[in-house]
Amino acid sequence: MDRINRAPAPDVSTVLRDVSSARGLPNAHYTDADVFKRERDAVLFRNWSGIGFAKDVPKPGFVKPVTFLGMPLLIVRDRDGSLRVFQNTCRHRGMILVDAPGHLRGVIRCPYHSWCYGLDGRLKVTPHVGGPGINTHAALDISTLGLIQIRSHVWMGVVFVNVDGQAPAFEQAHAPLLERWSEFDKPLHAGGAAASFTLDVATNWKLAVENYCESYHLPWVHPGLNSYSRLEDHYNIIERGAYSGQGTYVYRQIKGDRGEMLTDFAGLSEKWETGAEYIAVYPNVLLGVQRDQTFAIVLDPVDCERTIERIALFYAAPVTADLEALADRNAAQWKQVFKEDVFVVEGMQRGRHGVHFDGGRFSPAMDGPTHNFHHWVAAQVQSHAGAAV
Amino acid sequence: MMDRLETALISAHGSGDSNRLAVLYTEAADLAEDAGRIDAACFYLTHALVFALEAGAASATQLAGRLAAHNRMPAARN
Numbered sequence: 001m002d003r004i005n006r007a008p009a010p011d012v013s014t015v016l017r018d019v020s021s022a023r024g025l026p027n028a029h030y031t032d033a034d035v036f037k038r039e040r041d042a043v044l045f046r047n048w049s050g051i052g053f054a055k056d057v058p059k060p061g062f063v064k065p066v067t068f069l070g071m072p073l074l075i076v077r078d079r080d081g082s083l084r085v086f087q088n089t090c091r092h093r094g095m096i097l098v099d100a101p102g103h104l105r106g107v108i109r110c111p112y113h114s115w116c117y118g119l120d121g122r123l124k125v126t127p128h129v130g131g132p133g134i135n136t137h138a139a140l141d142i143s144t145l146g147l148i149q150i151r152s153h154v155w156m157g158v159v160f161v162n163v164d165g166q167a168p169a170f171e172q173a174h175a176p177l178l179e180r181w182s183e184f185d186k187p188l189h190a191g192g193a194a195a196s197f198t199l200d201v202a203t204n205w206k207l208a209v210e211n212y213c214e215s216y217h218l219p220w221v222h223p224g225l226n227s228y229s230r231l232e233d234h235y236n237i238i239e240r241g242a243y244s245g246q247g248t249y250v251y252r253q254i255k256g257d258r259g260e261m262l263t264d265f266a267g268l269s270e271k272w273e274t275g276a277e278y279i280a281v282y283p284n285v286l287l288g289v290q291r292d293q294t295f296a297i298v299l300d301p302v303d304c305e306r307t308i309e310r311i312a313l314f315y316a317a318p319v320t321a322d323l324e325a326l327a328d329r330n331a332a333q334w335k336q337v338f339k340e341d342v343f344v345v346e347g348m349q350r351g352r353h354g355v356h357f358d359g360g361r362f363s364p365a366m367d368g369p370t371h372n373f374h375h376w377v378a379a380q381v382q383s384h385a386g387a388a389v
Numbered sequence: 390m391m392d393r394l395e396t397a398l399i400s401a402h403g404s405g406d407s408n409r410l411a412v413l414y415t416e417a418a419d420l421a422e423d424a425g426r427i428d429a430a431c432f433y434l435t436h437a438l439v440f441a442l443e444a445g446a447a448s449a450t451q452l453a454g455r456l457a458a459h460n461r462m463p464a465a466r467n
Binding site for chain 1: 407428429430431432434435436438441442443444445446449456461462463
């Protein structure tokens with residue numbers, strides 16, 4: 001990680017107070033490109049961040065290049081079905097290896113000098129490396145020149161990576177949430193084309209997290225939900241240092257014109273008959289679980305003031321032909337809800353350019369999940385700065 | 390003969406047909422080897438191997454073996 005000496009980090013001490021007296025993160029965390037780079041190292045590369053979906057490499061041989069905070073990554077499905085993530089950079093001259101998603105019948109061949117890597121990352125051939133027609137050289141031990149593997153983990157259909165390699169194992173880092181949602185640890189089935197979509201939003205990535213994890217805004221921003229899901233039907237979810245979000249007691253399944261419904265996950269406890277939860281898995285993955293479907297939003301922080309939201313809906317069973325129309329309607333409804341949030345996160349982004357805004361205050365009753373996220377980011381930045389000294 | 394091969398190779402490179410490239414470079418290697426031009430043969434065999442690997446073709450093992458026999462790559466690398 002490059003730790004460039006920059007201006008002193010913004011003071012986040014007020015963020016670390018109790019929610020009743022805390023302020024939000026300073027404006028620089030939303031508008032300053034240097035702070036954005038600082039967050040890359042201190043927050044996004046240092047923890048388990050989402051970069052895409054396992055369904056993006058559905059079968060052996062599929063590869064998908066991803067650029068995450070400028071870093072070229074490659075998601076690979078090996079012949080044995082295992083999924084790995086590599087730095088998408090040839091060990092020879094640093095050329096980008098794979099430019100477009102697709103299916104490879106054989107090795108990963110660098111388009112520059114044709115160094116070839118297996119799907120497990122091992123360097124297999126270095127053509128002409130010892131001169132024309134000579135494919136070995138005493139100075140190069142190819143067993144040490146495989147692709148750089150990035151720690152990865154798949155959960156709830158999302159591919160998580162820990163770029164700096166120093167975070168605790170995913171299962172350890174997210175043990176409380178894995179336990180909380182253990183009933184949903186089941187095969188997920190990607191919906192059809194309508195079930196995956198992206199929103200390109202003029203906002204800092206954190207504002208998408210902040211808006212997602214609280215229910216305070218629901219009656220104002222999503223009035224359509226009011227008819228059955230009132231504010232008092234929701235509860236806060238706060239796990240210090242790990243995640244936050246909101247739950248509802250009144251989730252209602254979508255029904256088709258003939259009364260048809262999507263298939264439920266098997267074996268769920270009574271809580272989930274009408275319960276649903278929506279949790280931000282820090283730093284950049286937003287998840288929802290309901291009796292008949294889950295969804296994931298992976299936030300791609302393109303730059304300080306632009307975020308691409310990659311959204312995928314997953315079902316408990318493959319969507320059969322008779323449920324396709326219902327699944328499409330379901331996807332359209334979710335898309336509508338997520339689009340309703342765009343003006344808010346873009347509006348808060350513009351608001352953050354108000355030089356007299358002090359980070360704002362939190363409602364201790366309603367904004368606990370949001371403050372929990374601010375607190376986590378502040379603690380991450382602070383501990384990283386301390387470690388770098 | 391080589392003119393025909395060169396034309397075919399350029400065409401196969403143009404279409405990115407790895408299987409075809411592996412076959413054509415193997416043919417070029419065979420011709421060079423028959424003429425006793427071992428360095429040229431190994432050059433072509435190297436290209437044939439690369440494209441066979443890219444295509445996932447079974448011929449890669451044999452091509453690697455031929456290069457190893459000429460000490461142009463370690464044995465049993467594949």
